[in-house]
Amino acid sequence: MKNEFIFAGAPYSNSAPLVDKLTEVDPRVRVFNDHPASLVRDLKAGRADVALIPVAHLFAHPELTMLKGLGVAADGPVRSVLLKCNKRMGHIKTVGRDPASATSNALAELLLKKHFKQKIEMHDFQSLENPDAAVVIGDRALCADPGPAGDIDLAEAWKKMTGLPFVFAVWAVRSDFPDIEAVTDIVHQAYAAGFQAMEEIAERFAGKLGGTTIFWLDYLDHSIHYKLDKQDLEGLNLFKKELSTSIKY
Ligand SMILES: C=C(O[C@@H]1C=C(C(=O)O)C=C[C@H]1O)C(=O)O
Known part of the structure; x- marks a missing residue:
């Protein structure tokens, strides 16, 4: 030991x-x-x-x-994992990743493509001056004002899409x-x-x-x-499956 x-x-x-x-x-x-x-x-x-x-x-x-x-x-809104939108859904083409995140960047890409049916490109944060939307996680997200076109809570969107916690x-x-x-x-x-x-x-x-x-x-x-609990593990396994079949990350 x-x-x-x-x-x-x-x-x-x-x-x-x-x-x-x-x-x-x-x-x-x-x-x-x-x-x-x-x-x-x-x-x-x-x-x-x-x-x-x-x-x-x-x-x-x-x-x-x-x-x-x-x-x-989180089972529903998490409040600290947000897609901060500069443009309204339907007009979002470029999305900046949060450099500190791995899961939430992948979740944002999955939800935008599969749930919101958007044609988007994910970019590293620094490579994009003014993305149409950006992933922000942690206390910075929790404490910030909403983006000009509002925020999407990614755990809430996942719950709507799957009925499961994230x-x-x-x-x-x-x-x-x-x-x-x-x-x-x-x-x-x-x-x-x-x-x-x-x-x-x-x-x-x-x-x-x-x-x-x-x-x-x-x-x-x-x-x-x-x-x-069991539901959380179901959510975890579904996310794993979705990532392996739907997006590259
Ligand atoms: C809910 C959160 O989960 C975080 C999100 C992570 C990610 O996106 O890779 C990693 C660790 C978690 O602490 C948050 O920090 O706001």
Whole structure:
């Protein structure tokens, strides 16, 4: 058994209930944050043993294994994964990806092509000066004003299309990691403690980013959920299937 477990989370408030208490539940744990899109590289390079990776990267890397039971999910509007529209639906041709995201960029492309039946091109954020719409995730999306032609909440659109919740990110390890049981135990204990501390976490983000404690509590405790049930797994599997058949990502 290793004497140190390195965990990597995302720098968003929705990571906090999963990540905040990790070091308290086990003295072997060290934690750092990185953009979700970079976490798969951290895992593969051995900079992290356990990371909260975008599910799109989990699907693309069969050498990774998901830890069971927890993730960052939404059943209906998530409020922090948005397509911010400069033009109205029907006029959207170019879409900027959020450079920090993997899952939401793929979800936006899937929904625009399949659900909204638009002919669109996805572009890296920097390569496009004024996209017709842009994917924005995390606290930046949650706290921003709506785009000139409004916002589309991507978890809400997914729910309308499929009737299912959507899972954005899950804890994962390299499949040959020897202590899967030990770290699974740690993430569940940390979430149990994080859940108890939800109000304290909400207060901290209200102090840091503005808004009331109730606003953050509502987001972390209602818009997002962390315990994955059968429906969540159904949503996850359907997304995997849709990505493999409908779009390249
Ligand atoms: C719901 C969210 O989910 C995030 C979205 C991710 C993605 O698009 O790849 C990755 C990690 C999640 O934290 C959010 O941060 O707003």
